[in-house]
Amino acid sequence: MMLKQRDIVIWLxxxxxxxxxxxxxxxxYFYNIEEVWHADEKHxxxxxxxxxxxxxxxxxxxxxxxxxxxxxSLDDNNILPLTIFDSAYPSKLKNIYDPPYxxxxxxxxxxxxxxxxxxxxxxxATPYGKWAAHQFAKELAKWGVGIISGLALGIxxxxxxxxxxxxxxxxxxxxxxxxxxxxxxxxxxTDEIFKKGCVISEYCLDTPPLKYHFPARNRIVSGLSDGVxxxxxxxxxxxxxxxxxxxxxxxxxxxxxxxxxxxQSKGANKxxxxxxxxxxxxxxxxxNLKYRYPMDKMNEKQSIKDDLSDLEIRVFNVIKRxxxxxxxxxxxxxxxxxxxxxxxxxxxxKGYINQMPGKIxxxxx
Amino acid sequence: xxxxxxxxxxxxxxxTAIDVETDISNGLPNxxxxxxxxxxxxxxxDRVRAAIKNSGxxxxxxxxxxxxxxxxxxxxxxxxxxxxxxxxxxASMQIPLEGLEDTLILGELSLDGKVNKVNGVLxxxxxxxxxxxxxxxxxxxxxxxxxxxxxxxIVPVHTLNDIALHLMDEKRLDTYMEPxxxxxxxxxxxxxxxxxxxxxNLKRALEIAASGNHNVLTIGPPGSGKTMAxxxxxxxxxxxxxxxxxxxxxxxxxxxxxxxxEGLVRNRPFRSPHHxxxxxxxxxxxxxxxxxxxxxxHYGVLFLDELPEFNKTSLEVLRQPLEDRVINISRINGSYTxxxxxxxxxxxxxxxxxxxxxxxxxxxxxxxxxINRYINKISxxxxxxxxxxxETTAVKYKDLTDDKGSESSEEIRKRVERAxxxxxxxxxxxxxxxxxxxDGAAINKYCTLNPIAQQLMNLxxxxxxxxxxxxxxxxKVARTIADLEGKDIIYENHLAEALQYRNLSGIIS
Numbered sequence: 001m002m003l004k005q006r007d008i009v010i011w012l013x014x015x016x017x018x019x020x021x022x023x024x025x026x027x028x029y030f031y032n033i034e035e036v037w038h039a040d041e042k043h044x045x046x047x048x049x050x051x052x053x054x055x056x057x058x059x060x061x062x063x064x065x066x067x068x069x070x071x072x073s074l075d076d077n078n079i080l081p082l083t084i085f086d087s088a089y090p091s092k093l094k095n096i097y098d099p100p101y102x103x104x105x106x107x108x109x110x111x112x113x114x115x116x117x118x119x120x121x122x123x124x125a126t127p128y129g130k131w132a133a134h135q136f137a138k139e140l141a142k143w144g145v146g147i148i149s150g151l152a153l154g155i156x157x158x159x160x161x162x163x164x165x166x167x168x169x170x171x172x173x174x175x176x177x178x179x180x181x182x183x184x185x186x187x188x189x190t191d192e193i194f195k196k197g198c199v200i201s202e203y204c205l206d207t208p209p210l211k212y213h214f215p216a217r218n219r220i221v222s223g224l225s226d227g228v229x230x231x232x233x234x235x236x237x238x239x240x241x242x243x244x245x246x247x248x249x250x251x252x253x254x255x256x257x258x259x260x261x262x263x264q265s266k267g268a269n270k271x272x273x274x275x276x277x278x279x280x281x282x283x284x285x286x287x288n289l290k291y292r293y294p295m296d297k298m299n300e301k302q303s304i305k306d307d308l309s310d311l312e313i314r315v316f317n318v319i320k321r322x323x324x325x326x327x328x329x330x331x332x333x334x335x336x337x338x339x340x341x342x343x344x345x346x347x348x349x350k351g352y353i354n355q356m357p358g359k360i361x362x363x364x365x
Numbered sequence: 366x367x368x369x370x371x372x373x374x375x376x377x378x379x380x381t382a383i384d385v386e387t388d389i390s391n392g393l394p395n396x397x398x399x400x401x402x403x404x405x406x407x408x409x410x411d412r413v414r415a416a417i418k419n420s421g422x423x424x425x426x427x428x429x430x431x432x433x434x435x436x437x438x439x440x441x442x443x444x445x446x447x448x449x450x451x452x453x454x455x456a457s458m459q460i461p462l463e464g465l466e467d468t469l470i471l472g473e474l475s476l477d478g479k480v481n482k483v484n485g486v487l488x489x490x491x492x493x494x495x496x497x498x499x500x501x502x503x504x505x506x507x508x509x510x511x512x513x514x515x516x517x518x519i520v521p522v523h524t525l526n527d528i529a530l531h532l533m534d535e536k537r538l539d540t541y542m543e544p545x546x547x548x549x550x551x552x553x554x555x556x557x558x559x560x561x562x563x564x565x566n567l568k569r570a571l572e573i574a575a576s577g578n579h580n581v582l583t584i585g586p587p588g589s590g591k592t593m594a595x596x597x598x599x600x601x602x603x604x605x606x607x608x609x610x611x612x613x614x615x616x617x618x619x620x621x622x623x624x625x626x627e628g629l630v631r632n633r634p635f636r637s638p639h640h641x642x643x644x645x646x647x648x649x650x651x652x653x654x655x656x657x658x659x660x661x662x663h664y665g666v667l668f669l670d671e672l673p674e675f676n677k678t679s680l681e682v683l684r685q686p687l688e689d690r691v692i693n694i695s696r697i698n699g700s701y702t703x704x705x706x707x708x709x710x711x712x713x714x715x716x717x718x719x720x721x722x723x724x725x726x727x728x729x730x731x732x733x734x735x736i737n738r739y740i741n742k743i744s745x746x747x748x749x750x751x752x753x754x755x756e757t758t759a760v761k762y763k764d765l766t767d768d769k770g771s772e773s774s775e776e777i778r779k780r781v782e783r784a785x786x787x788x789x790x791x792x793x794x795x796x797x798x799x800x801x802x803x804d805g806a807a808i809n810k811y812c813t814l815n816p817i818a819q820q821l822m823n824l825x826x827x828x829x830x831x832x833x834x835x836x837x838x839x840x841k842v843a844r845t846i847a848d849l850e851g852k853d854i855i856y857e858n859h860l861a862e863a864l865q866y867r868n869l870s871g872i873i874s
Binding site for chain 1: 857
């Protein structure tokens with residue numbers, strides 16, 4: 001059996017307990033990583049000092065049955081492995097400090113060459129953060145920008161959903177193998193992304209979501225993208241780890257300003273203080289992407305509000321000033337609840353306003 | 366000697382006529398009660414002995430056998446004391462029993478001969494009156510309640526001695542037999558919507574709920590006025606009709622919750638069981654089932670504050686009464702049916718800490734998992750029976766600059782009553798009473814949309830992620846809004862308003 005370089009790294013990646021560093025040591029020790037397959041046992045042991053368990057497992061698993069099983073199960077699950085030796089391997093990822101040797105990709109649409117922006121943030125998102133993640137993702141999707149995120153709860157989920165709602169492209173990066181849905185409650189969303197985008201992971205099929213996988217996963221999120229948006233992050237947060245990677249990798253970092261009293265916005269606000277780009281509108285991002293990609297907005301929104309009645313415009317103007325609760329709209333405009341509710345429905349259906357928990361309405365940009 | 370007097374007993378709300386037969390014969394002094402009596406009746410022989418003795422009468426030192434006929438039904442209650450005592454006095458020739466053949470006797474005895482109040486007088490009298498009994502002896506404390514029944518001669522008694530003297534014709538007691546006049550006197554200290562500032566949206570939602578008998582869920586942080594508004598819901602419900610008042614009084618009579626001075630229940634019930642209430646407290650139960658909270662809120666409001674804190678099974682048992690408007694309780698003694706037709710008004714916080722979605726001030730520190738678990742305590746089937754969902758926020762007093770004051774409950778009630786009349790007229794020949802009860806084909810039949818509303822509905826389906834379940838709920842609420850305006854078909858503004866009373870912000874999926 002002739003194993004190519006790419007087959008070797010996929011095989012190595014499936015050795016139980018192996019980490020990125022181990023493969024890196026092997027690649028540095030041998031002139032060509034293909035040699036691992038036939039090399040003398042002592043060389044492998046030498047290459048992996050202090051990792052005798054792993055080297056033992058490599059030696060043990062140097063059989064063709066194991067390799068066939070790996071490729072069989074990848075085929076069965078419709079998973080495409082991309083190794084660093086493949087031309088299809090995303091070039092943006094290749095340029096980072098420690099690119100994964102293999103990434104596993106699953107989905108109907110695989111494209112790493114369009115402009116990609118990652119949207120990250122805390123799982124304990126506030127309604128404001130969720131709204132912002134959804135809104136920016138949707139707006140960026142309209143410009144043909146793909147959204148990358150980590151498929152976690154909170155901000156990540158809203159980012160993905162926003163991209164899908166804007167009929168855009170989105171990539172989810174998992175901290176576990178592609179053989180499972182994680183978190184389980186995002187099953188429907190993950191399936192949707194399989195259809196309209198793709199999900200990737202550097203871990204082989206059945207790897208469980210271990211704690212230390214997630215910071216490592218974040219280097220891929222930032223590595224694949226042209227810029228990273230931090231929507232909401234408390235002072236200690238995975239999103240800030242992503243921002244750190246993005247800085248190391250030379251990507252743009254955008255942070256959404258938040259209420260200074262809100263603990264979930266502290267991290268993002270501090271990033272702004274430390275020099276991240278402040279994110280106020282989607283154009284802030286588009287302007288920067290324009291130097292690298294041809295940018296065209298897909299469907300221009302009609303600008304004139306011809307389709308609103310006077311009363312509707314009055315209500316809309318009140319909402320536009322500030323997100324506002326329904327009872328305060330009644331108080332301010334003097335319109336009765338029975339008349340105001342229909343107006344709010346119309347504005348909502350026509351896409352001018354959004355509803356937030358607590359019957360608070362916000363204007364859509 | 367043998368004597369025979371009449372009484373009756375209640376199982377649930379079903380009345381059985383009982384004959385108390387007393388036989389006194391020679392033998393060792395002994396007293397025996399037969400005919401499936403429960404503990405309270407078995408103990409009555411001791412109360413009766415003491416009461417007779419302490420009333421200055423003579424307890425016969427003979428062999429006394431008391432039979433409660435029909436002997437095959439189980440009997441319970443303490444109101445057998447007085448008939449048994451009169452039976453013994455009659456059989457021992459101390460009082461004449463002529464004229465007592467058609468008199469119903471109810472009453473519990475104290476050891477000193479005082480006749481105490483008993484439960485369930487109203488349902489017993491109503492039923493026995495229908496069966497042709499026209500005279501009744503009741504404890505004095507049950508007089509007001511007994512007066513409600515028309516065409517019965519009522520003899521209220523204070524003590525055993527009084528009734529003995531009355532029967533011996535030595536000192537006649539006053540009897541009552543006036544036709545009952547139902548005049549609705551509203552309790553003046555009912556809480557009024559006039560005193561509730563802001564929260565106009567919640568008020569409007571409650572007005573719609575009252576009009577169409579819709580169940581309501583309010584979601585909001587602590588201090589946003591959920592409970593304040595809920596307590597005022599009964600004040601805008603239509604005034605009680607005599608029939609309704611009677612039904613409610615029957616239940617309260619059985620439960621022993623009737624006020625001795627009131628007689629008839631005059632206000633719509635507002636029950637708010639605490640969230641630690643057991644399932645049985647909600648449904649009713651016990652060895653001999655008593656009505657629970659669902660029945661005590663019959664024709665009124667059942668308010669469940671902090672809905673997700675309730676025991677899951679306590680919530681799930683609400684499904685049958687919400688559907689059938691009665692509750693069936695089966696116990697070893699048989700199956701009991703109590704009416705349970707109420708508006709369910711539930712209130713909850715958006716998350717366990719209560720502050721999710723609040724701007725400024727307190728902040729929510731719940732994890733997504735905690736919020737999900739909190740919300741998921743309310744099952745889909747229960748949510749399906751709730752037509753109106755309103756969200757509230759705490760509004761600061763100083764933000765409400767409007768001085769024109771709020772509408773009073775009386776004004777709102779007028780609109781509610783009109784809308785209810787329209788519905789009663791429309792559903793005259795059907796099994797329905799109110800819009801909230803419509804199902805399946807009836808929704809399509811009665812909830813006709815005008816063409817523009819039809820278009821709006823299609824748009825809403827696509828843009829607002831309306832589900833099939835949500836669709837019928839919105840239609841029912843729109844029907845009620847149209848009724849409030851006196852319109853035959855549903856116009857676009859009715860539908861558009863109804864769409865706001867669903868869950869839009871995604872707190873509950």
